[in-house]
Amino acid sequence: MFGLRNTSVSMNSIVQNTNGKKVLLISPWSSYRPVFFAQLSSLIRQGLIYYITPAHIETFHELIHDISHQIRTKNPSFGKNLNKIQDTGSAVDLGEALAKDLNALATSPIALFLDEIKPALFDNQAQAVSSLLDNLSDHVKLVFSSQLSSYEPWKSWLAKKSAVLLNVERRRHELNFTQDTTAKPHLEVFGFGSGTALIDGLEVTQWEGMLPRTLFFYLIDHPVASRDDIFGDFWPQPRITVKDATDIFHVTKHKVSEVLNKRLGTPNVIELTAYKQGVYIPSNRLVRYYDVAMFTDLLQHAEMNEADREMLLLRAIDLYKGPFLSALEAQWVVQRRHELNIMYSDALIELGRISNQRGDHHNALARFEEALVYRPEREDVHRSIIHILAQIGEPAKAKEHIAMLKATIYTPLGMSDSPEVPQVLDDHGLAVF
Structure with a gap:
């Protein structure tokens, strides 16, 4: 795990390794992403525009419009050329308009960092991409990061020498982007x-x-x-x-x-x-690139970074696509699967608490209920669910959950009922049974 306090990220290393290219591709960099995010505000001050691709974006048109919208939240004057064509422009028109709007923003060198980009968004968009790149000024760089960086269109861009591939390395006190001079399998x-x-x-x-x-x-x-x-x-x-x-x-x-x-x-x-x-x-x-390594790194950095904790936890749980190596039953796999399930459930519980604190009770309830799939013994989570159900006006479901809590935890373990459980319903003016 990398310490964040003494690690900075070099914006200059992005610009200095372009070799005159306008497109930079970042190799998979799972262990370094949390360090990058921890220093993101500093990078933005240096001229980096960070954009993370939402899951719902499915087309090139949607991507360009969403990029414009996100930049405009920080720079309200951005997007004059895109606004002129709005939904009527072709993909080629959108590429040219985005380039011109970025040029207008670049009073000094800037880099638009497109993270978690889906290569499929650029399928059959060669002319639109050419229009975008041909109209970009030398002050603007486009940086693409994708888990699947070996897929098209990245490989064709490199072959045409219109892009350069950067590796990420951590020196003693700085995270640097360095040109990959030797092609390596991904x-x-x-x-x-x-x-x-x-x-x-x-x-x-x-x-x-x-x-x-x-x-x-x-x-x-x-x-x-x-x-x-x-x-x-x-x-x-x-x-x-x-x-x-x-x-x-x-x-x-x-x-x-x-x-x-x-x-x-x-x-x-x-x-x-x-x-x-x-x-x-x-x-x-x-x-x-290894999804489990990224998952554990994000959780570790979420624990240390209160300001960005929710964002880091959300990114971590998004990586969890099911139990670890579900088709294997070797002893080391079973043990590792159990460890990761606990990490995942703890992340869900923390996200549930964050949602509950800001009054998003339905989202909190969903997080807590999913966490219990992996940690059914967590009495505190059961109590939180009962409290939320009572709070949102679901007394019958709250009582059902109390009965389940008794049947699954209290009775098998010979425990007496927690006084906090009926008190939850009393606090809301509801009878226990």
């Missing part, structure tokens, strides 16, 4: 749900057995692992000798590399790990 791993891996946008479907697939996810989820760690989780003694475990491990690890290289179609390019000082660490021959 590995995107999604551990939530059944488990998916993509190499340069191509899903890996042929693992040649369960063991290579399981070891792959283990090495992804354990960025620093010793042989003792690995052998203990896969081939514990005395069921198998160390020599036999070593042989099986090396054969399986080699098989993982073969599977990835075969999917990429270029043999001997990919090595998932490097062995240094007695531990296996991520290889520098790959650019990685």
Whole structure:
């Protein structure tokens, strides 16, 4: 985890690495995003315009209009050219108008950072993109970040040399964007749900057995692992000798590399790990994105950052697409799944409390109820639900929940009823039963 207090983010490193290009693509950078967000206000003062793509945006037209709307909330005079054409303009017209409006805003160098952009928004929009780029002044840069950065149209933009790919690296006290001079395969791993891996946008479907697939996810989820760690989780003694475990491990690890290289179609390019000082660490021959790593980083930074806590928690729970590696039942998977479920439920509970404090009772209720799916033993959450139900005028449902609380927690554990539970209904002038 990265400390935020002593880490700044360099806007200059964005501008200095453009090499005259107007489009910059950010490689997957899961571990660094929370640091970036923590320094966002400083970057905005330096000339960065940050835009995160809402989930409901589905077309290029919607994207351009929403970008204009978001910029206008901070700069009311923005959008004169876009306003002239509004809904009547073609995609090409919109691209040109957005460029002119950005130029008018750029009294000094600016960068429009489009985060979580969907590559599909640019499908069949080559002319519109050309219109946008051709009309941008040298003072304006467009920065695109996407989890699936290996998909089109990014690759075609790089091939045409109309864009430059930036990596993200953390130096001692600064987060920098640096030009990627050597093309590296992009590995995107999604551990939530059944488990998916993509190499340069191509899903890996042929693992040649369960063991290579399981070891792959283990090495992804354990960025620093010793042989003792690995052998203990896969081939514990005395069921198998160390020599036999070593042989099986090396054969399986080699098989993982073969599977990835075969999917990429270029043999001997990919090595998932490097062995240094007695531990296996991520290889520098790959650019990685891992949803679980981003999830845990966001939660850690949400805990330290009260001002942006809700935003960070919402981004974290959006990554949770189901229990961790739901198709696998290895002991280490089950344990990790349990840990992540607790993290997810705790995030839901905190979001429920935040919503409840500002009077958004229905949203709070939904958060608390979902949290109980993973943490049914949380009596405090049950009490919060009962309180909200009584508060929003649902006494019958509140009483039903009290009965469920008794049946699932108090009676099985031989506990007496909490005096706070009936008091909740008394506070609202309602009889308990």
